[in-house]
Amino acid sequence: MSRSAHQDTRAALLQSAQRLIAERGLGTVSVKDITRAAGARNPSAVHYHFGNVEALIKEVFAQRYRAIEQERALRLAKVDEAHPERRLVALMAAAIAPFMEACLDEDGRLYVRFCLQFSSDPRFNLLEVVTEFGMPSLISLRAQVVECVPDIPETVLNARLRQAFSISLVQAADFARQLEAGLQIAADVAVSEASATLVGYISAKVG
Structure with a gap:
């Protein structure tokens, strides 16, 4: 060949x-x-x-994730809001925007829906896969989020951030479905709504 x-x-x-x-x-x-x-x-x-098929599936995830990771890092680096609450909103928006904007084209919508299937399959540990392909932007995001919500215990925050990643995939897949249904929703509006939801979850008081 x-x-x-x-x-x-x-x-x-x-x-x-x-x-x-x-x-x-x-x-x-x-x-x-x-x-x-x-x-x-x-x-x-x-x-x-x-x-094997598992390696193929992981590569499907990785090939576009690499570009999303790079774009997320660039956006996070531009966040300059100082106030903790507003900074957390800006950080979440920067983190989720690349996934949301991927939905603006057909291939991106397929990728987002693929990711939702991939992340829920018991054969794959999403955190391990993301770690394998590189996640410096997520490490940076976590460090900055910790500074924004100092009253949230570390164990609770770590669990919430893991869940937030999964929630963001559901949000992006829902945005993709809305676009395919013919709804005219701007990406920045979708990002704003999604980030507000994530902020509410991450910063919720414990107990």
């Missing part, structure tokens, strides 16, 4: 896996489904290119 053909088949497998899982759910999509949708002649193409 030429290098070009190799890359084309690999890309087709990634694309078909993303689309099928986004549309049908991770648990109902087989390796055979992915291979057929990709137009791969070799029935073992997934194993040839990725080793």
Whole structure:
């Protein structure tokens, strides 16, 4: 197989896996489904290119996540609000905006729905996967959030931040559904509403 053909088949497998899982759910999509949708002649193409289907699925997540991670880092670096409450709102908006804005194109909407399926599958530990592919922006975000809500115990805050990541995927998937239903909702409005929800959850008083 030429290098070009190799890359084309690999890309087709990634694309078909993303689309099928986004549309049908991770648990109902087989390796055979992915291979057929990709137009791969070799029935073992997934194993040839990725080793196993789990590695393929992780790569679908990673290929766009890397760009989202970079964009999130840039936005977080621009947050200059000093007041703790307003700063927390700005931080959450900066963190969630790349996912929300991904919904503005069809491929991004598929990716967001894929992520929702991926994050809820027991075969994958989302935190471990994100750590594997790099999450300096999330580490920075956590440190800054700690400063904004000093009264929240560390164990509680850590749990809330983990949940906030999952909540943000649900929010982005809901935004994608609204856009596909023909609703005219600006991305900045969706980001504002989503970040307000996350702030309310993260900063809620304990006890």
